[in-house]
Amino acid sequence: MIIDGEQRSRRSNWWLVTMPLALIALITAADISTGTQIELGPLLVVAPAITASFAGPWLTGTIGLVAVGAQAIIGVRLDVLDTQGLQAQLLAVAAMSAFVVLFRILRDRDRRKLVQVRSVSEAAQRALLRPLPRQAGPLRLASQYLAAEAEAHIGGDLYGAIRTDRGTRLIIGDARGKGLTAVSDAALLLGAFREAARRCPTLPELAADLDESASFNLESADEGESFVTAVMLDIADDDPGCVLVNCGHPPPLLIHGGDVTLIDSELYAPPLGLGALAASRVYTAQACHFEVGDILLLYTDGVVEARDPAGRFYPLDERITAWTGCEPQALLKRICADLVGYVGGHLGDDAAMVAIERVPHDGIAVASAVARPRSAELSDHPGPANSLGGARV
Template sequence: MDLSERIARLRKSWRPGHVLLVIPLALIVVITVVDILAPEDIRLGPLLVIAPAITASFAGPLSTAVIGILAVAGQAYIGLHFGLLTSRGVLVQIAAIAVLSALVVFYCLMRERHGQELARVRSVAEAAQQILLWPLPDRIGPLRVASLYLAAEDEALIGGDLYAATRTGGGTHVMIGDVRGKGLAAVGEAALLLGAFREAAHQHTSLPALAAALERSVGRYQADFEPEGEAGERFVTALLLEIPDHDPIIRMTSCGHPAPLLLSPGHSVSVPSLHPAPPLGVGGTGQTGYTVDVFTFEEGDTLLLYTDGIIEARSREGVFYPFAERAARWTDSSPETLLRHLRRDLLAHAGGYLGDDAAVIAIHRAPAGNSGIHHGKAARPDSSPHGPGGTGPSREC
């Protein structure tokens, strides 16, 4: 092994915390020297315990133990220098530094074990997130897509908010939803709804039929697993979308979920006017109880789907996050850039902490030449088929 390889391995094994070890080592040397040079009535040896104490803040138990041993050795050297090594006072000081150093090392061991457990928990959460919330692809047909999920619970990566997208025939079906409650307690119901959507979207061609199928799935889940004390209090808000590949429209069915934002080039933001049905799990309405609202969705437009954790985020002064106003700043950005700006701006507004899970999906209809699929001539919006209860495309605010 040549010198360059040895230096490369040394750099790889060297950690930033190793450089900081100079600080406790310097403290041991300085305190020992000053104690020896100071007048007899001034004793600084007990301060040597500071060295292992500060080492624990950036190093592991082994490095902390070494620094503790050196601190004990420093106190012993001071006693030896003055010929008092076997005196009761010096022995007590040495024992005190040794005991305190051992306690600090024990703290480091517990902290390291807790860190390993936390790392395992986070790895499980990451695996669960990959299973439940499959990452949305960057492109789905003519659409460019980006998604963002922010869990409210500490150390959690998933919670009660959910989203999914799937290709069905000549279009794309998308769902975004919010299970009542937050954190890991809502994960089971979110998992059920995601699985039901991915299956039912290929079996039901209309949004009302899809919504009715999801209502049945949620109802069966609640009948089997809903706690007795929460009967009738568990529900899911959901927004279902159908986006045809070749028609510049979008169909939506809302089950108690907030309407999305429609962003157009030039900082234009509008809010489609929906006719929401009750949330899933409140009580089935049948297919005729769900309305399909149809709106134009042209090339260059971006649709922002979100959960209420976004609009209910508060600042320290109690001000709600002005979602539409802030989103208008980045209407000309790509979906990835748009969500990156929104994430940074949202966390800054909320002081880095959200009181509820939050999810956002940005769906951009790319120009025909950039869609990655072949486009024919788009049909007139008013000639496209609508589901039961549908209306003509509009651009309502």
């Protein structure tokens, strides 16, 4: 498909080359017909200038030679080839054509560098933000990343998912700052999450492990204060619920039966890397109901802090009420399109989103006959390896 696209581009360029050739013919005929009273020959330099906008240096140089030849033909037909005026015009057309060719060579060189930088950026993004699987046990997943800069593909936002013995463990986060420092911090934390997600038996223990890792590793990444806000979740395959630890991150949204609920509480922990500032590093997990058909939406502050031209924040919880019937991938596409339109086409910060839907599974009933509380507090007590905090929702 890429080869076909290149072939179509070449055919289009060869069709476009008729424009400068027609322009050369028109200027030449007009200059000859007006005689020596009006000199139109210097306008021939427009032809190679136009060619440089869509063709490479070789074709641009060829059109430049044709323009110089046309100027010489004008001199021969008007019998002024040996005059200083015509010779100056020939020299001017040749010099300007050479300048345009040089400009095109430099432009192509910069373009090749940009393509290389983009390929490295895309490779780094794939290594840092591995695409989430469409299916993880009884969960249907979708993810989306919107970079604030048009030419950027990576930033300080992160997300990841790991399968455990009992379910799926996920994280979404946002590293402080922008640029390479934020990318480095996000990469360090994602690497620590992928290593510790299977090793730590409970979610609070995982949060403590990541905080310790962030405090040690992010400290040298920036001379100032470095931290990462994050939400971590454990979702069991055979239990219609989930547990989460929120470390200073925007709270998730739960779509249940057409209603949108903010999973907010007083159980916030400091951002990862700032745990030493808290009274203790004992993290507390929060439990919430998450049954078949429900969708959890995780997002970074680049979504809810996006502003329209009037300075109003993007009302995510209000907007998604119109799309509660969408599956995860369609939901994120609608949010992204609406968000970009809301801010006028340019985001002020990177934005990442993850949508999680629980689908029917053999180990979980589609509907529970016993009413359960929407949220509860879980203490940080030890449990078996790969347990979800030692308590059931």
